[in-house]
Amino acid sequence: MTTLHLRVGFMPLVDCALVVLAKDEGFAEAEGLHLELVREVSWSNLRDKLNVRLFDAAHMLGPAAIAATLGIGGVKAPMAAPLALNRDGAAITLSLRRFEELSRLADGDLSDPAVSARALAAMVARRKAAGLPPLTFAAVFGFSTHIYLLGEWLENAGLRLGEDIRFEVVPPPQTVEALASGRIDGFCAGAPWNSAAVAAGVGAMVHASVDLRRNCHDKVLAWRADDVQRRASAVTKLGKAILKASDWACRLENVPRMAQHLSAPDRLALPVALIENILRGDLIQGAGRPPRSIAPFVRFDREALRPDPDDADWVLADMQRAGQVAATPQMREIARGVFLPAYFESISSTDRNQPKI
Secondary structure, eight states: OOOEEEEEEEOSSGGGHHHHHHHHTSHHHHTTEEEEEEEOSOHHHHHHHHHTTSSSEEEEEHHHHHHHHHTTTSOOOOEEEEEEOOEEOEEEEEEHHHHHHHHHHOSSOTTSHHHHHHHHHHHHHHHHHTTOOOOEEEESOSSSHHHHHHHHHHHTTTOOBTTTBEEEEOOGGGHHHHHHHTSOSEEEEETTHHHHHHHTTSEEEEEEHHHHOTTOBOEEEEEETTHHHHTHHHHHHHHHHHHHHHHHHTSGGGHHHHHHHHHSTTTTOSOHHHHHHHHHTEEOOOTTOOOEEOSSSEEOSGGGGSOOHHHHHHHHHHHHHTTSOOOOHHHHHHHHTTBOHHHHHHHHHHHHTSOOO
16 A cells, blocks of 8 residues: 655644644555655644745634634635544633732623633733733734634723733743733633643633533644645545544543554643543633533544534634634635535544544
């Protein structure tokens, strides 16, 4: 059997796991693929390299794939997602100082997003009255689940990101340093960077994404749109490898080995124990609070991998709410077309006929 070489870009996040497992556990090799995994430094780099075919496929933010397809943000790069790679797994983290302020101002249970948002509004008002600069929050990219989750949280208190609170883009691996240096007051990102900030003693987790939106759309396996038909065999082979990785990842006895794979220096480069706890849904919160259990915190099951065009409606609505786009019916049709559930069903149905790992 001829081996097909595929170069796949990824960002160092727990939700790149299925791409890593496809290579490291041999699922891609069994499909006749040689995967070359390339760790990237920013989502814009990853998007651009996929667009110019330096990558064959990529671990990609779903909203970034939609934005690129629509030509929003200065780059038009039509993309397609025959599979998602996860659901959930993000969180909002504040610096310890800001979390302590939030706790003092909270009227009620701070775990309630409405309570925490009202406390944040009080903090914003106090700073404005005192002539202090606005708070600065970060998300990992301008078109991401994370910026829209931040927006939803702030809306609970009538606040707008970019107006009442300054906004910065900070790539995931840089969020902990940005928080520690005081450059930002908080951020929303995917695992493991919230836990890494808590473990470093510089942050406290306020809300997990499931507190704001359950089964939240997140990352996809993105291809150039014209490659889905042109390179159908490669798309199918990689899709089958990802599905096998999903089945393997959902077996609890495999969690320690999965954490070992992800902790490698060319993957996440973080302690195994930190990653294993995230995979088990045991989350450190910081600020003297006990760990919180959310199992699963990051979903890798097959149903989570089904690309759902309805998620595009949510993304487009949030893009409009954030002032990024004035949505039209044609945009909605194009955005929904990024996600390919029929392709997923085709890959999944043929894969089900094969022995399980």
